[in-house]
Amino acid sequence: MSQPIDVIIIGAGPIGIACGLEAKKRNLNYLIIEKGPLVNSLYHYPTNMTFFSTSEKLEIDKIPFISNSPKPTKREALEYYRRIATSNNLHINLFEKVEKVEKQNNNYQITSSKSTYTCKNIIVATGFYDIPNKLNIVGEELTKVSHYYHDPHYYSGQNVAIVGASNSSVDAALEIFRKGGNVTMIVRGKEIGDRVKYWVRPDIVNRIEEGSIKAYFESELKEIRENEIDIATASGNLTLKNDFVLALTGYQPNFAFLNSMGITLSDKERKIPTYDSQNMETNQKGIYLAGVICGGLETHKWFIENSRIHAKMIMENIDTLHN
Template sequence: MNAAFDVLIVGGGPIGLACALEAKRAGLSYVIIEKGCVVNSLYNYPLYMTFFSTSERLEIGNVPFVSINPKPTRPEALEYYRRVAISHELNVKLFEEVTQVTPNAGEYTVTTTKGLYHARHVVIATGFYDIPNLLQIPGENLPKVTHYYKDPHFYATQDVVVIGAHNSAVDAALETYRKGARVTMVIRQADIGSRVKYWVKPDIENRIKEGSVKAWFNSSLTAIREREVDIDTPNGAITIANDFVIAMTGYQPNFSLLEKAGIALSDDNLRLPAYNPITMETNMPRIYLAGVVCGGMNTHVWFIENSRDHAEKIIGHIKNNA
């Protein structure tokens, strides 16, 4: 059993690291518990992903982020956040998952896959990338289906269905097409998403217009089989040949962890967690939220650049109430 910490941070992503930097500067004892590697979600992003934001808007802890291009790439972000963690000697426990946060005599007992911790304050900064939104259709559990797109080379010369119309789906469609895949997009709405990166949106629209990438709008996948898929389209149901399905249907926070910790969630589909936006403290005393997890199912509200100040709010509140 570990000694009590002033602050235990669940999640070693950019915002979790930012919280640790603030805690260290404030002279508080702290530990980060991360289920994977450092900035695990960013590590699982597509290999060639380019961020929408400029590098200075991704900086944490006033540490400069120097990028070759105005908008940094995944490898540059991994290099930056890893160097921040190592150079500042942050106390990070990797490949250890938090499974329970339990009140215990004025503090919290945090259970992980490797042991127990005690902390006066807990910060949950778990993001939203770990749990995909499932299609709930026959065949979704086949090995040919993935909710995490990584590298386009794998799909060369194959019949590929990409589900979705936002950045991740558009990137997957364009990259696999350019590596020789025969790509069909299946899109629930009538158009490519409005939030798609402005330098990419014309590219996918032109590829669809010229027929290089096939797109079924106002449509949905209804079944997946080993060599084909069924699509419900405005023209009726169709069946097409298929080798792989890349389902970019979005992700959701770990609501189970929040609920087990006693954090209230809204009754609507957004499942918004209860917290004070000034202090980031939840309805559970001394449990705080930071980063994307604050948005519940509305995962497009919070990003690295607009939630970096959560770290300052949280540690400032802890110091003021010490």
């Protein structure tokens, strides 16, 4: 019988890659498993996205990230993380989904879509981008509705309703407007929020004020049909012609997966998982959390720049126990 792997890292995003680099430096036997392509979540970001953070804040393992502008693009980030993974010959299995984690004596057995593994430790670095926050309204299941936005050209000449006022919502609204789409924003709050990128916020505010983009504040989307939508506004209910709905209402971690491993919540209202802030180990011995997943529903609190340190914290703890 082969020896169990020292650590399996679930998720090959920037933080998962950082964990792999740290494991390699410590001569630990490791494997990174990713259900999609390398840096899967980042790959599914909007085509023209520019990061809020500057390139040096996205660096991992002190490897320089050189970008054309201070704030790198999605394309530059994909290139950066890919080159790190390939040049360091990291052990990564792509397009392999982890389906089950079971305790097996003092180890864990991981069953994936392609194989079965035994390991001593697990790091969950799966982020939060896979499960959208649903509106739970009539018509949300229609094909015209998407919880993800990619490219503005697709919506040229179309009546597009965008739900939300996050960075992704604002970027989509501006890009689609500039590609000839007729954009309507539906926003629960009273205004465009302060979390919107500071260099973008004046642009969206001005486009709304001049009427190029229509925005309904303190409003909710109530029903979606093939050719129209119903909105509840502060002034009453409206029915608008509509071709597409982008429900960019945020995302959340896979809590069912965490629960299946026996990981509890330290804060049930915000769904923050239980973990030791000194070494990132959960209430399940040998299972660690890294990256955005640590924040539960508060996905805006953890980023690459403030969670990349998790890799070193976790591997120091595993290395100590291993030796």
